[in-house]
Amino acid sequence: MFVYEKKLQYPVKIKNCNPKLAAAIISQYGGPDGELGASLRYLSQRYSMPYPELKGLLTDIGTEELGHLEMIGAIVHQLTRKLSDEQIKTAGFDTYFVDHTAGVYPTAASGWPYNAASMAVKGDVICDLTEDLAAEQKARVTYDNILRLSDDPDVNDVIRFLREREIVHFQRFGEAIELAKQRMNQKNVYYMNPAFDR
Amino acid sequence: MNPDTTPNPRPCEDGQGVLAPCSPLAVPNVPFQQKGSQKYEQSEALANGTLFPGLDLPFHLKAKAASVPEGAAAELQALCFVITELGLYLDTHQDDQEAVQLFQQYTRLAEEGKRRYEAMYGPLTQRSAIQNGRYVWLNDPWPWEYRKEGGNK
Helix, strand or coil, X not given: CCCCCCCCCCCCCCCCCCHHHHHHHCHHHHCCCCHHHHHHHHHHHHHHCCCHHXXXXXXXXXXXXXXXXXXXXXXXXXXXXXXXXXXXXXXXXXXXXXXXXXXXXXXCCCCCECCHHHCCCCCCHHHHXXXXXXXXXXXXXXXXXXXXXXXXXXXXXXXXXXXXXXXXXXXXXXXXXXXXXXXXXXXXCCCCCCCXXX | CCCCCCCCCCCCCCCCEECCCCCCCCCCCCCEECCCCCCCCHHHHHHHCCCCHHHCCXXXXXXXXXXXCCXXXXXXXXXXXXXXXXXXXXXXXXXXXXXXXXXXXXXXXXXXXXXXXXXXXXXXCHHHCEECCEECCCCCCCCCCCCCXXXXX
């Protein structure tokens, strides 16, 4: 089960409102490479994992991603608090505002609501872990792009942290593939799927 | 079972890892992080987003941490962050005794830190929601709310 801790993993303290930036950052809440998809991907993939270190790693990274989802929600919330009538007309934010006011809704910046089609659970050890390597890279690039768009130091401080976590997670998923390989048929790692064939 | 169980625990430089000399074709191959890798102290780890300098690979824009987070909340966040980071490391390096001991030290520090924090700012979990006979779980601020200093941030 999950127990809520009433704190963020990393401090989010954003002094200035910036609805246009919020409309870009929302993509890491509900976009194709966002934190909601990340947590759902890992927490769902773990059920078919046959080895303890893979069950553990997917549980632990999936849990951390839920904390990142909360941090992105906090950034969007703080960037859109107390908006003026002029600010809600900001190009880029107006289309979000008409549907969600200043609520935090899981959508891509391009307007697509969260879609599980952007993640995969294939039920195969090497396939799912390879998907996870790619997922961490895609999230890392999204954070790179947010750093290109943003000149708010309060926001960038948090984005830097989240971006670095993607790199660490990539490393751990890579090690997980190595550990899985060692348990598989050394002549042909594709001889069977250890997540299904017993 | 990790590939870095050679007599020299750190055959490569700190920002590098160990690759098995022979490995099955057609499978991703990421170097294994070596045991005994350099580590930041906790507040630097939180500021950089990783405990390990060897994995600290910032983007060219805004490469430096704006500031090291400060205050009682950030102190606890730093302790909890090291536990999260070491936990992931141990998931793939479960026989690294140095990391096991460090993990134990930090869990003890974080327990003390949580007690101090809750006494000052209120409950972290609903289980500690009663203080002096009152239900204080609902007290503001909640973590996502903007506060300049202190509190649940």
